[in-house]
Amino acid sequence: MTDRMTRDDLDNLEQRYRANLINSLSGFKSAVLLGTTDGKTNNLAVISSVVHIGANPPLLGMIMRPHTVQRDSLDNIKQQGFYTLNHVNTQWADKAHQTSARYEQDESEFDAVGLTPFFSDTFSAPYVKESEVNIGLKVAQHFSLLNNTEMVIGEIQEVFFAKDALDKDGYLDIEALNTASISGLDSYHSSKRLARYAYAKPNVPLETK
Amino acid sequence: MTDRMTRDDLDNLEQRYRANLINSLSGFKSAVLLGTTDGKTNNLAVISSVVHIGANPPLLGMIMRPHTVQRDSLDNIKQQGFYTLNHVNTQWADKAHQTSARYEQDESEFDAVGLTPFFSDTFSAPYVKESEVNIGLKVAQHFSLLNNTEMVIGEIQEVFFAKDALDKDGYLDIEALNTASISGLDSYHSSKRLARYAYAKPNVPLETK
Incomplete structure (x- = not known):
């Protein structure tokens, strides 16, 4: 049974209730830790707004909220120009979520939640040692959107x-690596593969890989 | 054991291999069917680039590639200003993937893959009847990104x-509704909830909901 909610219904919801609902509508989202530094304190923030922009050159985007707990991360990105994205693991999703608490600016979320920073020899932003996938990015484009959120493309x-x-075809099995996903604002999930499908062609039965 | 790939390594990969790899790095992605029309033919395209932009006003973004099979959808969006997003269900992920085949412009992917369009009385773009979550959107912002992809915010x-x-707090249980997720270009997944976590506070043990 399907019910309808109009735009008026949505606008009339209590603020937190609406935030939970609208954040659920976008479907399952990537669970990623954003690693930054101001040169002294290593900052870590869980985000669920990463989006693929392109493969050549390799670009990832994310949506940031400047007036929230994400402000320190955003300041660090503006100051340094570099940041890391680290997959949240199903075995420590609780630690990832704990990074969303409002810590002091000079307190490192790495220490606070019990994750370990590591640095590669060529990159200034901190990676998360416990993550199975670590990505180092340099800011390529940064602008404001209509609702005063900011999009950062790296x-x-x-x-x-x-x-x-x-x-063998370049697909990275992030399910085997225990990457978590997020729905809504606070629900974390593991995954189970249904299938990989071959390149689809008109009027040809779809094959699995 | 973790291996490093440098930017040079990535740039030297074969094109399709690189596309598979880079598309895997962004983590689990929303599996959604984009419904559009030119007034005659109802178009359906699977996309994995939906991102939450804001709850008040309620805004969703997506990244589109104008020079691919997504061109017809993008033309319809530009012409009409309205489109729908419909959650892909784990029970018919194959049909969703089949919409990525290169059908003729005057051929409806609804008919081709066996999904059913429905229209609400106030909205011009087609919804997918078989989806458990249907969202009707009006274009609010549309612009090009640095790699000539386009971002549409609705x-x-x-x-x-x-x-x-x-x-009771507004969270919509999209796992109970069998919403699928995507990793890479062609892998479809069901989910299993690890936990919902309460609002995180510094120096307070994290609670589950």
């Missing part, structure tokens, strides 16, 4: 993952 | 879902 500089999780 | 006009899947 160009991938380097990536870390276990190569034995790579399929 | 304002939600109406939503359809079963209200018994709503939690």
Whole structure:
């Protein structure tokens, strides 16, 4: 049974209730930790707004809210120009969520939640050692959207993952690596593969890989 | 064991291999069918680039590639200003993937893959009857990004879902509604909830909901 909610219905909801509902509508989202630094304090923030922009050059986008707990991360990105994205693991999703608490600016979320920063020799922003997939990015484009959120697009500089999780066609099996997903604002999920499908052609039965 | 790939390594990969890999890096993605019309033919395209922009006003974004099979959808959106987003269900993910085949412009993917269009009395774009969550949107902002992809942001006009899947705080249980997720370009997944976590506070143990 399907019910309808009009725009008026949505506008009349209590603010927190509406935030939960609208955040559920976009479907399952990537669970990622954003690693930044101001040169002294290493900052970590869970985000669920990462979106693929392109493969060549390799670009990832994300939506940031400047007037929230994400402000320190955004300031660091503006100051340094570099940041990392690290997959949240199903085994420690609670630690990822805990980074959303409002810590002081000079307090590191790494220490507060019990995750370990590591630095590669060529990159200034902190990675999360416990993540199975680490991505180092340099800001490529940064602008405001109509509701005063900000979109940051980064160009991938380097990536870390276990190569034995790579399929022969380049697909990285992030399910085998226990990457988590998010729905709504606070629900974390593991996954179970239904299938990989071959390139689809008109009037030809779809094959699985 | 974690291996590193530098930007040079990524740039030297074969094109399709790189597309599979980079598309895997963004983590789990929303599996959604984009419904549009030119007034005659109802168009359906699977997309995995939906991103939450804001709850008040309710805004969803998506990244579109104008020089691919998505061109017809994009033309319809430009012409009409309205479109729908419909959650892909784990029970018919194959039909969703089949919409990515290169059908003729005057051929409806609804007919081709066996899904059913429905129209609400106040909205011009087609919804997918088999989806458990249907969202009607009006274009609010549309612009090009640095790699010539296009970002379309839509304002939600109406939503359809079963209200018994709503939690008391507004969270919509899209796992109970069998919403699928995507990793890479062609892998479809069901989900299993790990936990919902309460609002996180510094130095207070995280509680589950």
